[in-house]
Amino acid sequence: MEHAIVRSKMKKGLPLMGDPFMKYYVPDTDWLTSPSFNRMLKSYTSVFVKPDIGRKGNGIIRVRNIGRKRVEISSQQGTIACPRDQAYSKIEPMLQPNKSYLVQQGINLATYKRRPFDVRVVLQKPSGIWRATLMCAKVAPRKSSVVTNVAKGAKDYNLYRLLRRTDQILKTSEVMRDLLDVSFQTAQILNAKFPLRIVGLDLAVDKRGKVWFLEANTKPDNVGLESIDRRLHRKYLKAKRIIRKASEE
Structure with a gap:
């Protein structure tokens, strides 16, 4: 029973962008070049620059339009402002020369206590059927945080x-249904391309309640989630045991 570790974000994103159902839930994404960056910056309020292969939110840069053709560039090194037509030359020195990067439409994330959050859904395939076995919200430590990774101080x-206590009025049951629909569709589409037994999905909910796909992790780190929902965590452990037993046979 094989399981592929797929590290490239673009490799995992392309099958979803090409799917008639899922393309509606995937933010506009392209390889980072000066033309693609400038096109997106003119089209969206904010864009994110991400390493194609990277973990824990490392190397992510947010560029946000702030009016009068000026932008604010935020990274782990801090925040600077500059004219929009100089933005690409400002981010270039921040990029590692041996890495490929993506540029992606920024999502206006829903907030909890004025801090942005996204959603982690873990799916496992213990008996040939995908099951959602872990779910949590990851809340950024600050209103201005660039990423919502736990490794960067976010909290599960x-x-x-949490969905019933957001700053925006969201239809909780509809958002939960959409999160699960998108999760199962994503798992099935990716599984048609790569042999998978587990996948951790990072999803977003915007301020209007729309669900977005952000990233799929074929080797998800689920440490610390046992206390968030103990019933779900038992389900996760049971599926893990079944998968391990099947792989040993």
Whole structure:
């Protein structure tokens, strides 16, 4: 029973962008070049520059339009402002020369206590059927945070409880249904391309309640999630045991 570790974000994103259902849930994404960057910056309020292969939010840069053809560039090194037509020359020195990068439409994330959050859904395939076995919300430590990775100080919350307490009025049951629909569709589409037994999905909910796909991780780190929803965590451990047993046979 094989399981592929797929590291490239673009390799995982392309099958979803080409799917008639999922393309509606995938932010505009392209390889980073000066023309693609400038096109997106003119089209969207904000864009994110991400390494094609990277973990834990490392190397991610946010560029946000702030009016009068000026932008704000935020990274782990801090925040600077500059004219929009100089933005690409400002981010170029921040990029590692041996890495490929993506530029992606920024999502206006829903917030909890004025801090942005996204959603992690873990799916496993213990008996030939995908099951959602872990879910949580990851809340950024600050209003201005660039990423919502736990490695960068974000905190895990029970997803259902948090959705009922967001700063925006969201239809909790509809958002939960859409999160699960997108998760199962994503797992099935990716599984048609790569042999998978587990996938961790990073999804977003915007301020209007729309669900977006952000990233799929074929080797998800689920440490610390056992206390978020103990019933779901038992389900996760059971599926993990079945998968391990099947792989040993």
